[in-house]
Amino acid sequence: MTPKSNLKILYISAEVVPFAKTGGLADVAGSLPLALASEGHDVRIVMPRYKKITSPMHYITDFPVSVDTRKETCIVRESGIDFKVGKQNKSVPVYFIDSYQYFDRDSMYCYFDEAERFAFFSRAVIDMLPKINFQPDVIHCNDWQSGPVSMILKEQCSNDPFYNNISTIFTIHNLQYQGNYPKETLKLFGLDEKVFTPDKAEFYGQFSFMKAGIVYSDIVNTVSETYANEIQTPEYGEGLEGLLENRKNDLYGIVNGISYEDFNPATDSRIYKNYSSKDIQNKKENKFSLQREVGLPIKDVPVIGLISRLVNQKGLDIIEDIMDKMMDMDLQFILLGSGDEHYENFFKKVKEEYPKKMGLTLGFNANLAQRIYAGCDMFLMPSRFEPCGLGQLISLRYGTIPIVRATGGLADTIEDFMLETGQGNGFSFNDYSSTELINTLIRAVDVYNNHTEAWKSLVQTALGQDYSWSKSAEKYLDLYYISMGKHRAGIKTA
Ligand code: ADP
Numbered sequence: 036m037t038p039k040s041n042l043k044i045l046y047i048s049a050e051v052v053p054f055a056k057t058g059g060l061a062d063v064a065g066s067l068p069l070a071l072a073s074e075g076h077d078v079r080i081v082m083p084r085y086k087k088i089t090s091p092m093h094y095i096t097d098f099p100v101s102v103d104t105r106k107e108t109c110i111v112r113e114s115g116i117d118f119k120v121g122k123q124n125k126s127v128p129v130y131f132i133d134s135y136q137y138f139d140r141d142s143m144y145c146y147f148d149e150a151e152r153f154a155f156f157s158r159a160v161i162d163m164l165p166k167i168n169f170q171p172d173v174i175h176c177n178d179w180q181s182g183p184v185s186m187i188l189k190e191q192c193s194n195d196p197f198y199n200n201i202s203t204i205f206t207i208h209n210l211q212y213q214g215n216y217p218k219e220t221l222k223l224f225g226l227d228e229k230v231f232t233p234d235k236a237e238f239y240g241q242f243s244f245m246k247a248g249i250v251y252s253d254i255v256n257t258v259s260e261t262y263a264n265e266i267q268t269p270e271y272g273e274g275l276e277g278l279l280e281n282r283k284n285d286l287y288g289i290v291n292g293i294s295y296e297d298f299n300p301a302t303d304s305r306i307y308k309n310y311s312s313k314d315i316q317n318k319k320e321n322k323f324s325l326q327r328e329v330g331l332p333i334k335d336v337p338v339i340g341l342i343s344r345l346v347n348q349k350g351l352d353i354i355e356d357i358m359d360k361m362m363d364m365d366l367q368f369i370l371l372g373s374g375d376e377h378y379e380n381f382f383k384k385v386k387e388e389y390p391k392k393m394g395l396t397l398g399f400n401a402n403l404a405q406r407i408y409a410g411c412d413m414f415l416m417p418s419r420f421e422p423c424g425l426g427q428l429i430s431l432r433y434g435t436i437p438i439v440r441a442t443g444g445l446a447d448t449i450e451d452f453m454l455e456t457g458q459g460n461g462f463s464f465n466d467y468s469s470t471e472l473i474n475t476l477i478r479a480v481d482v483y484n485n486h487t488e489a490w491k492s493l494v495q496t497a498l499g500q501d502y503s504w505s506k507s508a509e510k511y512l513d514l515y516y517i518s519m520g521k522h523r524a525g526i527k528t529a
Contacts, residue, residue, distance in 0.1 A: 042515055044071060044078045045171040047160055049153070049180035051082045051129065052297075053116070054090060055143055056401070058344060059291070059425040060178060060208045063258075065116060066294040067511065070504035072127045073120045074512075079169060080116070081160050083138045083152075084131035090114050092131055096166050100159045102151060103222050107136050109159040111167065118296070130167070132159045150216035153244065154223040157183040165197050173515045176205045179214030182248030183224060189251045190230060202522035204514060205252035207245070209422050210266050210273045211348065214244030239274070249278055254518040256287040258423035259444035263288030271420055285521070287514055290447050291423040292504035298408075298432045305405040310434075312498040315491075318409065318434055325410030328403075329369055329394030337366045337483045339476075340411035340435065342404050342426055345374030345382075350417035350440060355381055356469035357476070362389045366480060369394035369407055408433040413479055417464075417472050421445045427461065428502040434494045437461035438479050440472075448502065452493055454482060460496050 050056050052065030068078040084092075092114035099106035110133040115126035132138070137152040146152065161184060164170065176184050185203035192198035220242040221231055231237045236247040249255050257263045265271035267280045279286060296302075300318075301311040307324035310317035319335070326333045343349045354361075355378075361368065362385070370382055370393070379397055386395040396403060408414070414430035416439045423444030427437040436452075439445040441463045452459030462479045464471040483490050 042076045042173060042512075043169065043171045044068070044076055044515065045160075045164070045169065045174045046078060046080045046177075047175065047181040047184060048080065048082055048177045049156075050143065051080055051116075054082065054088050054114075054129070055085050057143060057399070058209075059423065062293060062425055063208070063291050064177065066292065066297070067504055067508060068127050069116060069118045069294070070292070070508035071512065072125060073118065074508070076512075079128045079130065079171075081130040081132065081163070083143075083156055084110075084112060084133035085143050086139050086141060087143075088131070095130070096163075098162060098166060100155055100162055101225055102155050102158070103225070107134060107155055109134055109155070109162070111163050130163065132156055132163070134159075150214070150220045150242075150244075151223055153180040153214065154183060154220065157181055157187060158224070160184060161187055161192065161198070170197060171201055172519055174201055174203050175511075175515075176203060176248055176252065178206070178208050179212055179244040179248065181205075182214060182244035182246070184248075185251035185253075186226075186230065186236060186247040187224060190226060191224075200522070202254075202515075202518040203252040204254040204256065204518045205248040207249070207255065207257040207266070207422070209348075210245070210257075210271070210275060211420075213238070213246070213273065213275075215239075215241040216244075218242055246275060246278065249275065249282065252518075253521045254285050254287065254514055255279075255282055256289055256514060258288070259290045259447045260288035261446045262420070262422045262443035265420065265443060287510075288447075289507050289510045289514070290444055290502075291425060291428070292502055292507045293425060293428045293432065295432070295503040298405075298429050300409055300433050303405055303409070305402045306409040307406065310409075312434075312495055315434065315494060315498070318494075321406065321410040322412070325369065325406050326367065326394075328406065329396065330390075331367050331369070331394050332391055337413060337480050338369060338411045339366060339413045339415055339438075340369050340371075340407045340430075341415045342371045342407055343374075343416075345372045345378040347375070348419055348421070350419055350467070350472070351378050351381075353417055353467065353469040353472050354415070357473040358385055360473050361476065362392050364477075364480060367392055367394065369411060371396045371398075371400060371403055371407055373398050408435055411435050412483060413438055413462075415476075416440075416445060417467075418442055418445060419467055424448070431460060431497040431500045431502065434498045436479065436493055436497060437463075438475055439463045440467060441465050442467075452479075452482065454486060454489055457489065457492060460493070460500055 048064035
């Protein structure tokens, strides 16, 4: 990383590995801050304390937080994420915003008072800073849940010397989830109509958490360059394409990394047998053990994995279209996921119809996920859109070959394999169509079955890729400096 002075960074996320996870944001929030801290920066994470988080943590402080005309109690607790730099043990502090009223519930999301929960969270994070005596250079907000933070700072704290030097960056991990709520949401923040205009936080008559983040932050970024361009078009912009195009000079794309320590086939204790590029034959033992675990015949056919939220974004409708053709091929398909009832029911039916060809686990299971990444030959990710995608990066790390649609981060990380030249690290197709998907699958299976040496070298290529945080963390650091410079220069956002 470029030698620069040490920064103070507050990283805000609604989910963080190892404490709470529903998707890729949690992986990013649990690894990017560590990569920055390992370079000497003072990085601290803040997240809600959900009921299911049982890790030991200690009390730091409590204080009343304004929500509408009421005061709700916030308790701040602290834990940390330990990591190593060489032989040195280090830890990134994690602050938990605890509230009996808002977060002491069984699930993380999808409650009737969601707007209020995350309005409280955003305000509590800001109010916490002087109380813990932490004055960051940069506040890094992620997704809609922390969108209002930069709005509150600009609209309500800009004359306060504690806050007025703090710059903000807002990262869009998925533009589809915007946090749009009725106009009255404004009152939760104690804000008036002045911010309810189309150039500020109003979005077609609603208050938008995501839009507030995009409008008010000094810098905006998303998690791949291709997605940063895509979201400026009506096809991918979810109605915010105009605003994003307006902010295109402040809009960046940085592809996510993954933790090469947590995801390491040579040391991963969750898989059946460790392996590396040097003893790749051990990968096959993972395959056979996985087949046994999910109740499939143990044999050396191509095994294709899919681990995902079962939602439209993930290309499940085109998988549905090709399912019978896929099941006619000599292969096995292992799926782990949960989500829309339609897809859960569909895959249950496929499992009933093809019990010897499909392994199905409905639910969230981080340990099984690792065994699938390790045990499969290929990983299916034909997304309709994909801001970055982590599944393909974890697959590469485990020598499992991604089959993807070239969109967003999938386009930026997976290069289509050419049998003639040996170039490429996976299989990809451009048009969102079931025909392209099945043709690509057939092509991949053909290389696996009939070009063994080419397949072996493809696996070695995958294992040799570097999607750790080293490069991307440096890019974030550059962005922090840009955001600080912009903030100092007083360049107006909203
Ligand atoms: P998204 O954030 O859109 O859900 P990503 O590919 O960026 O998609 O990240 C998904 C992360 O969640 C990956 O680490 C993936 O392995 C994990 N994951 C998704 N579904 C499950 C599941 N059912 N069980 C375990 N892990 C899952």
